Amino acid sequence: MSKIDVLVVWPNRPEQMQMLADTYELHRYDLASVEEKAAMIGAVGDKIRAVATTHGGGFDETLLAQLPNLEIVCSSSVGLDTICVEACHKRGIPVTNTPDVLTDDVADMAMMLTLTTLRRMLPAVDWIQSGHWVEKGMMPLNASLKGKTLGIVGLGRIGKAIAARAEAFGMSVSYFSRQAKTDVAYRHYDDLVALAKDVDVLAPVIPGGPATEGLISREVLKALGEDSYFINVSRGSVVDEEALVELLEQRAIKGAGLDVFVDEPNVPKALLSMDHVVLQPHCASGTYETRAAMAQLVVENLAAHFAGKPLLTPVIL
Numbered sequence: 001m002s003k004i005d006v007l008v009v010w011p012n013r014p015e016q017m018q019m020l021a022d023t024y025e026l027h028r029y030d031l032a033s034v035e036e037k038a039a040m041i042g043a044v045g046d047k048i049r050a051v052a053t054t055h056g057g058g059f060d061e062t063l064l065a066q067l068p069n070l071e072i073v074c075s076s077s078v079g080l081d082t083i084c085v086e087a088c089h090k091r092g093i094p095v096t097n098t099p100d101v102l103t104d105d106v107a108d109m110a111m112m113l114t115l116t117t118l119r120r121m122l123p124a125v126d127w128i129q130s131g132h133w134v135e136k137g138m139m140p141l142n143a144s145l146k147g148k149t150l151g152i153v154g155l156g157r158i159g160k161a162i163a164a165r166a167e168a169f170g171m172s173v174s175y176f177s178r179q180a181k182t183d184v185a186y187r188h189y190d191d192l193v194a195l196a197k198d199v200d201v202l203a204p205v206i207p208g209g210p211a212t213e214g215l216i217s218r219e220v221l222k223a224l225g226e227d228s229y230f231i232n233v234s235r236g237s238v239v240d241e242e243a244l245v246e247l248l249e250q251r252a253i254k255g256a257g258l259d260v261f262v263d264e265p266n267v268p269k270a271l272l273s274m275d276h277v278v279l280q281p282h283c284a285s286g287t288y289e290t291r292a293a294m295a296q297l298v299v300e301n302l303a304a305h306f307a308g309k310p311l312l313t314p315v316i317l
Helices: 014-023 034-044 085-090 103-118 121-129 132-136 157-168 192-198 218-224 241-249 288-306
Strands: 005-008 025-027 048-053 072-075 149-153 172-176 187-189 201-204 229-232 255-258 277-279
Touching: 005 014, 014 025, 014 288, 048 288, 072 288, 103 121, 103 157, 103 201, 103 229, 103 255, 103 277, 103 288, 121 132, 149 157, 149 192, 157 172, 172 192, 187 192, 192 218, 218 229, 218 241, 241 255
Parallel strands: 005 025, 005 048, 048 072, 149 172, 149 201, 172 187, 201 229, 229 255, 255 277
Antiparallel strands: none
């Protein structure tokens, strides 16, 4: 019996890739050149019944249109802004992603960026390595987390996990959402500017895409003020990056911890020389354990689909 044909737009973890290779006929779109991609789709496009991808690899309508017998798209990511979910659903094609399994690692990254930024850990390392501790004595003081207010934009799974961690550090929590949550006692705001004015640290924890593009606007960032900080582990697109860089250059915002950017992997050059900014290369979920769990969900969702069983993590719009 011939194997089911799966198009790999972006690879999974090695162990799970081997599981897929043992079960399916994999077509490595991810490894092909531009010319080879076109030839591959021309040769096997009508055979492809499943797609494996990630947020980084994406899956667009142009490719979807060339796969007439596609049955399912499985993405090893939570974010869906690079995947044509609506177009898939219009054709009756389910899409799966990998929620929950990365919640803790992303929340940990948010707190790590908060700690590293406010406590100025990187300048402290430089203070030792440059000889300043010997030559100049103790470095300038930094800021405590205790007593600060964290403003979370979007209080979903990850937002709540960050809030719990922030409370453990003695921070109070406020949040912005369209409607107040009934299962938390944090202060609710329906006005982003008002939230930014009232908090010491602002952290968007929302999906990317057209609906949230530029939501953290210049006005919101200016409201944050020169004594407050900006932390981003969601998507670069949710913030007006040009305004953020400009305000950081002017010290109109005290500091920032950023894991995501608008044009990844290209980071605005101005940020690279700022000692009040902590940068990470979009790796909040980048642990062996979490990436393996995400990869395994792709394997299990594919297996469930072709066995006629309910999908584990279907995307429902």
